Amino acid sequence: MSWVSDYQYKWYETLAMNVVRAGGNVPRHIAFVMDGNRRYAKSQCLPKIDGHSHGFEKLANCLRWCLDMGIKEVTTFAFSIENYKRSEEEVNDLLDLAREKFRKILLEEQKLNEHGVRIRVIGNINLLPEDLQLLIAKAMMLTEHNDKLFLNIAFSYTSRDEITQAVETIVKLGEGLEPEDISQRLIEECLYTRNSLPPDMLFRTSGETRISDFLMWQISTTVLYFTNILWPQITLWNFLCGIFTYQRACLRLEPFKRHKRIEHAMQAKECNYYSDRVLNFLQKLDSYRKNVLYSLSTSN
Known part of the structure; x- marks a missing residue:
């Protein structure tokens, strides 16, 4: 199964896509918690790993739908650090599937x-x-120059670990920074999502109404959408229902999001975010991350 499916729309599905797209704001960035793979496998009397394989097939469909809706960024919760606590067999199967x-x-x-x-x-x-x-x-290196759809795969991830790693990064690379340089904006720049806007919408399947330690720093203005459908069973109609729910909520949320953007900009001005010390640190951070990625991609 390809990463982006060749989904064949029926005429009424194309019509529905056009109606929803014309009906209001389309989220720029959607985050998916792809929950329910194991329950789906159990309901179909399949091995657990087959449930995850079917889940990947649905991700490929979702990416096709997002591309055709004009959504610019997708973040998926593929593998939590908490998943390492599952059985050795299941963890190994998941890692093999990732390979x-x-x-x-x-x-x-x-x-x-x-x-x-x-x-x-x-x-x-x-x-x-x-x-x-x-x-x-x-x-990552192979696709680094593409810019139509950004697919962020949260793998070996939890939000608490992300924030911990951000603080460790400041300690490790922050020589020359002063205590007054430490701010919310600086920590945001050290998160894995530095180059992403906050998600406009978080879409979780399987009936669970939890965030599960996913993007906790980033979702203060995010519309949360929960559906009972298991991830491998998600359809275009479930997807469009989520978009429609976002469009309804967006009317109420936009003034708040605008206020948060203004507040964010003011905080940057009030702290030392634009000081030479901070800008030098961010430049060092960019170089460090690029060097790590390049070293990994060229290792034997």
Whole structure:
């Protein structure tokens, strides 16, 4: 299964897409908690890993729908650090599935470039096997110049770990910073999502109404949408219902989001965000991350 499916729309599905797209604001950035793969496998008397494989197929459909709706960024919660607590067999199966799918990226370079999809993995990849780290780095480097759809894959991720890693980054690379340089804006710049806008909408399947330690820093202005459908069973209609719910909520939320953007800009001016010390630190951080990614992608 390709990373971006060749979904064939029926005429009434195309009509529905056009109606929703014309009916209001379309989210720029959607985050998906793809929950229910194991329950789906159990309901179909399948091995657990088959549930995850079916889940990947639905992700490919969702990426197709997002591209056609004009959505610019998608973040998916693929593998939590908490998942390491599952059975050794299931963890190994999940890592093997990840290897298969990241190898697929290397074989689909032309198709991903045609669609303009850029792969970015967010998470503590140091916890992953070295061969998987290599595949991830190569996939990110291979698509780094694409800019039509940004696909952020949260793999080996929790929000608490992300914030912890951000603080460790400041300690590690922050020589020359002063205590007054530490601010919310600086911490945001050290998160994995530094190059992303906050999600406009978080879409979770399977009937669970929890965030599960996913993008906790980033979702203060995000519309939360929960549906009972299991992720492998998601359809275009479930997807469009989520978009429609976002459009209704957006009318009430936009003044608040505008206020938060203004507040964010004022905080940057009031703190030392634009000082030479901070700008030098951010430049060092960019170089460090690029060097790490390049070193991983070229290692044997």
